[in-house]
Structure formats: structure tokens, C-alpha cells
Amino acid sequence: MSKGFTPSPATPGVITANDLRMGRCVWMRDGKWTADPREAELFEDEAIAELALLDATSQAHLVVGPYLVEAKRGADGRPEPAHFREAFRRSGPTHRHFKQAEFEASNV
């Protein structure tokens, strides 16, 4: 899925990881990390994405396991997940009885 993914204008990507201290999912924007996936930077250029991933990897004091993964550009121009795994990372657990509101409050 993310392995070997090369972004392009037709198939843009985002860089995501887990926060080192808390473990929660984070996304990269302008070299920094946000817990809001809608704020993630969409990469359409392979070279720029590679440089950003190098930057992400160098921030091992902040995040664990950064990777570049395909995303879609939504109608509002913001990134949306292209694969169900990324959709679940973004939404939190999907099953009944999970306190989704609590997840969203803690993650944004």
C-alpha cells in the first residue's frame, strides 16, 4: 500500500506517522505534525515528497514510523484517505460501543 508508492498529480499522497509519546496518529504539514488529517499536506511531486519524508524520518524524537501513503483530494481540496486502513486510522475504531466522540476530542 505505502511501500513503493510514488505520488503524482493524479495520485497524491500524505505523510503520516504515530506520535512518539502518545502513540496517536499524526500527519505532516510544512515539516510539522498535526493530529487533524484534514490539515495534512498533499504531495503531488515525487521529489518534494521524498525530501519531506527524509525530514519526517529525521524527526524520530517526535514520531515513529513515518510513511508516505496515497490519498485523494476531496471536493474541498483537503486530503481524504484512499485506502480503508488509512480511513480507520483517521476515524478511529469503527465498532459499536466505541466512544467515537472521545477519540475525536483527543485526536484533534
Added chain:
Amino acid sequence: MFDARPQHNDQHREYLRHRTQQFRRQVERRLDGSLTEEEFRPLRLKNGVYLQLHSYMYRVAIPYGALTPDQMRMLGHVAERWDRGYGHFTTRTNIQFHWHKLVDIPDSMEALNSVGIHSIQTSGNTIRNVNADAFAGAAADELEDPRPWAELIRIWSTDHAEFQFLPRKFKIAITGASSDRAVTRAHDIGLRMIRRGAETGFEVIVGGGLGRTPMIGPVIRDFLPAADLLPYLEAIVATYNLLGRRDNKYKARIKITVHENGIERVRDLVEARFAELRAEFDSTATHAELARIRAHFIPPSLRKDDPAPYYAARAADPAFRAWADTNLHPHRNPDHAIVTLSLKAPGATPGDATSEQMRVIADMAEIHGYGEIRISHEQNVILPHVPLADLPAMHGVLRRHGLATANVGLVSDIIACPGMDYCALATARSIPVAQDIALHFEALKLEHDIGPLKIKISGCINACGHHHVGHIGILGLDRAGVETYQITLGGDGTEEATLGERTGPGFAYDQIVPAIDRILRTYLDLRTGREETFLTAYRRLGAAPFKAALYDQERADAA
């Protein structure tokens, strides 16, 4: 009370204190940059700390599934203080906390250590938590309580210097009963207590396992004298340590070693090593250790209460009767019962318990159950000794706390791994599939009509949900970016261990419940009567009518 197990002694406490201090420093060094993630990862995994989809997951061992009330209360406290108010009991009888923060884990670990439990060897290529019959010490069909042996194995295998870097993880299960409730034939080593003449010993099974290459383990020794257990186990693991493959993690489990080398060759090597080790092992010390352990597993002195309240409640309360019919198992003492508290209320997450439920379980064990609690590999809680007379009162409390679902062994008593709702290895979700199946049959009120049935769901090929040995197994996969579910039928995890047969192409997420519905309606149509269970009917009929029900409808819909 059952709170004086060997792991509570001073030496053990000091060992845990040292390990937790060590981990605390490792976390500090990771956070200050002294350790890279590559350096830190194996250290956290050695302590049961995984990084999953949304958070760190902290996995804690429950040795052979046994807990004291204090330990259960502490699990509830940890869930409330450092997690999100619940924990998930697993098929390895561990508990997983899915929302820990790395910075909190040393404190959580220290709290657990205070009641003698820990997370050592809940990950990594080591000997993992030993599984035992959840009804141990209570079952009517038991030859001998296997827990002292399980504890001996736990002590032997914990921090065993030679076995910290095995080719792959290693799992042992033990039972002392004729009914196999520990899935011994799907373990790296399975031990079944048997008797030959007056002597007690073990049938030793090696090289079983599920995962991507499921295998039912062959017998390596049909009778091992009990006194030889540790040197023989050491001989097996030492042989595997040298012979097991390290070039390919998917071929590294002992089942592949046995498959590639043949059971005869493995047996010869094990017996040769055993001959050396047997002479080296101090059998007198082992015997003394076992005697010391056994002193902590003395059966409770059972009360002789009049069971009249139980029979009165059965006659007066249909809800109680339904619960008693499904959730009680015969105890060796006819005035007692083995009680299963279902963690599978329809629509709930299989295996999850809230902090409040954990406290209620601890209270019930103390008030009614001689202080004993077990976790079963089927992700339920067992109170192994409860007087029949106490059951009506206990049932009332359990109902108020969502712990009295009358479904043990039925369609909604589903094993499900965490799947892609939590697990980083998962390829599809498990939990919502289990919830949807349970709710579907709850709405149809067909559960009791369908009768005994084991559905097991795994969210990836690693098979933590034991799907291969489910009467109906469901495996979630990612097929070209779509969640797809393969079905297997006819699996069995008991002493008649059988791997399920795949029915054919998989089903989309929104088609898996209708598919299970078609299988079970076919069973209801074709069974000879209510006494013929799904598994028995499947063995009689074969896969053909079920495949027809599954795929003819699909084809008709597509046409």
C-alpha cells in the same frame, strides 16, 4: 484464598521491580534521543509494548488464565487510570490495553507488578504465556489439575537464558482433562495429562499451530513420565532453537521445522538431547519446587449449602434458567458449578470488559467463588467454583452489569481478534463482523434453535482469532483495497482437532452476515433434529450443501 502463588514471593517482586526500573530508563532514553526507535523497538516488545494503529498497546500476561480478585481489580484500575476504561482479553488469555501512552507505561507496569503480574515475554521470539484448561481444578472430567505444572513451566521459561532469541515465538498449552479446552493440538507444544497404569504422565504434541500454515500437531511422545517434563520440554525447545529456520520468518515456527524434517527425525534429536538433559536436571530440586507450587493450588474447601435456592430460581425465573442452561458447566462437586461470565453480549466487543465489570467480577469471585477467576481462550471469564445455592443472587448482580448474557457456546459467543480496528498487522476488521453476526441472530431469535456453534474470526492470516478451528471460521483479508472475508467450515479445536475447509471465494464486508445466515439456514433445513449440532451435521453432509447455499445465491444475484 488463592493469592499466594509463587510469583508473589520476594524474589519475584525484586525481579519485577528491577525489570520495570530498567524499562522506565529505556523509555526515558528513547524520549531524550539516546535510543533510536530501531534500538528501542525490541526493548519495548520484550515488555509487551506494541505500537498499533491509533496508539500504543500494552499486553499483560495472565499466567494460564488465572487471576486473583486483587489482580482483576488492578487490571480495572489500570484500564481506568492509564487507558480508556476497558481492557481486551485475548485468545492467549492475556489482556491488552489498547490506549496506553508510552510515557505512562512504566507507571502502569509498576502498578501491575504490585499484584505480581507483568508483561514479560508477551511478545518477541520467546516462550509466551502458557495456556491451560480454563476449568482446571474444577472440571468433572479432570485427571489432575494442570496448573501446578503450568506454573512450573512458567517459572522454567521466564527469562530462560537459552530461549530469549528463538527462531520464532513459542506457545505451550496444557490440559489435565479428557475434553481439550486448551486447543493443545494447535500449539507449538501441547501437553495432555494421561495415566498409564498407576503412573501419571503427558502425551506430548509438537508442531501444531494456526497462522498462515495451519497444522494439527503430531504426537512426539505418547507417554512422558510427569517427572521428566522439564528436561523433555527443554530438549524440544533446544532442538528447535538449533534446527528451526531463521532465514524466513514465515517458515520459522516449529510446525515448519517438524514438517520439513519429519516428526521421526525431530523425535530422534529431541530424545538424544533429552538423554543428556535428563542427567543434568536436578530432579530432586524440581520435585521440591513442584511440591512448593502445589501448596498454592490446594483446592478450596467447598461449602455444603443446600442447593434448593438454585432449583427454585430455575423453576420461577426463565431468564435465570436460560442462563443456567448455557453458562454453567458440571463441577466435580455436584453442589457447585463452573460459571462462565460471557463477555459477548450481542453487539458488544468480544473479550472486552470495562473497569466496572472487572471490579464486579472480582467481587463475585470473592463473595461466591472462593476467590478464583480464570480467563478462557474463548475470551470469557470463568468462576470455577460457585455453590449452586449462590447462583440466583450472583446472577442478579451479573445482569445489572451486563455480565449475564446466556449465550456461552452459541452463535453469538464469537471469538474475534481486535482486527483492523486496532491491530497494525490486520488486513481487515473483525470486531464489527462479530457484532453484526451476533445482533443479526439475536434479532431473529434463532440462537438457541441453532444450538452449539463456534464462530471464530481473524482479521489477518496470523489467526489470533483461531478461525481455522472454528466450526465456522472467518478470515478477513485485503483484496485489492477491499475488505474481503474467507469462510472455512468444519474446524474443531477440541481433542478431535480438525482444520476447517475453505468454502471458496470470499465475501465483501456487507455480504458476510448474509453468507453466515445462508450457512445456518442450510444447517437448520438439513439437520436430522435439534440433537444434531452444526459440526455433526457438517461432518455428515460435507461441504457441498453449504457451498451451494453460499454461492448459488451469489450467482443468482449476479445474473
